[in-house]
Amino acid sequence: MKIVLCGYMGSGKSSVGKLLASELGLEFIELDQEIEKIEKRYISEIFSEKSEIYFRKKESEVLKNVLKEEKSMVISLGGGTPCYANNLEILQQNEEVTLIYLKVSVEKLTDRLFSEKATRPLIAEISSEEKLEEFIRKHLFERQFYYMQSDLILDTTTMKLTEIVAILKEKLM
Ligand SMILES: Nc1ncnc2c1ncn2[C@@H]1O[C@H](COP(=O)(O)OP(=O)(O)O)[C@@H](O)[C@H]1O
Ligand SMILES: O=C(O)C1=C[C@@H](OP(=O)(O)O)[C@@H](O)[C@H](O)C1
Numbered sequence: 001m002k003i004v005l006c007g008y009m010g011s012g013k014s015s016v017g018k019l020l021a022s023e024l025g026l027e028f029i030e031l032d033q034e035i036e037k038i039e040k041r042y043i044s045e046i047f048s049e050k051s052e053i054y055f056r057k058k059e060s061e062v063l064k065n066v067l068k069e070e071k072s073m074v075i076s077l078g079g080g081t082p083c084y085a086n087n088l089e090i091l092q093q094n095e096e097v098t099l100i101y102l103k104v105s106v107e108k109l110t111d112r113l114f115s116e117k118a119t120r121p122l123i124a125e126i127s128s129e130e131k132l133e134e135f136i137r138k139h140l141f142e143r144q145f146y147y148m149q150s151d152l153i154l155d156t157t158t159m160k161l162t163e164i165v166a167i168l169k170e171k172l173m
């Protein structure tokens with residue numbers, strides 16, 4: 001079993017993934033961290049010192065390698081993972097994978113991301129909360145096409161981490 005979390009930046013993939021894995025006693029893999037380990041630099045440095053295209057190639061390569069591992073795990077993707085290369089197809093064709101979309105409103109995402117944008121190169125330079133909200137609205141509209149193809153869609157906008165994990169455990173077990 002591979003429980004894979006997708007969704008926009010700030011939707012809680014990393015936080016939910018870590019807690020869910022620990023409650024289920026499964027290994028937790030965070031795709032961005034795997035890329036950072038292999039590249040020996042932060043995601044923001046990969047974007048600035050290499051390029052986004054370089055990052056997307058690595059992201060796809062690392063995803064495929066992680067999925068080859070023969071064990072059960074919880075995997076948190078990066079916000080863009082299902083939207084590039086053939087990543088979504090690879091996830092959908094793998095019978096072990098349950099893909100879950102953590103859906104969160106634009107307002108909530110803006111609220112969470114404005115204080116955390118520095119570590120996220122795609123939004124790091126956006127100067128005001130209004131501009132960030134406008135960017136997220138448009139970007140999420142484009143990406144939702146991919147996220148919505150998940151096996152399970154959970155609107156977590158008003159939920160606490162513990163509630164999300166409890167619901168996911170119930171739905172998955
Ligand atoms: N359900 C939640 N309720 C409140 N804060 C949350 C929730 N999920 C995530 N957060 C917070 O939002 C921020 C982004 O979460 P993170 O797990 O890094 O998202 P992602 O990996 O999808 O970008 C973090 O500060 C995290 O603590
Ligand atoms: O949405 C994206 O394209 C990205 C999201 C990031 O992960 P989080 O969704 O965990 O912030 C990280 O993979 C990179 O900065 C690109």
Ligand SMILES: [Mg+2]
Nearest residue numbers: 013014032078
């Ligand atoms: Mg993350």
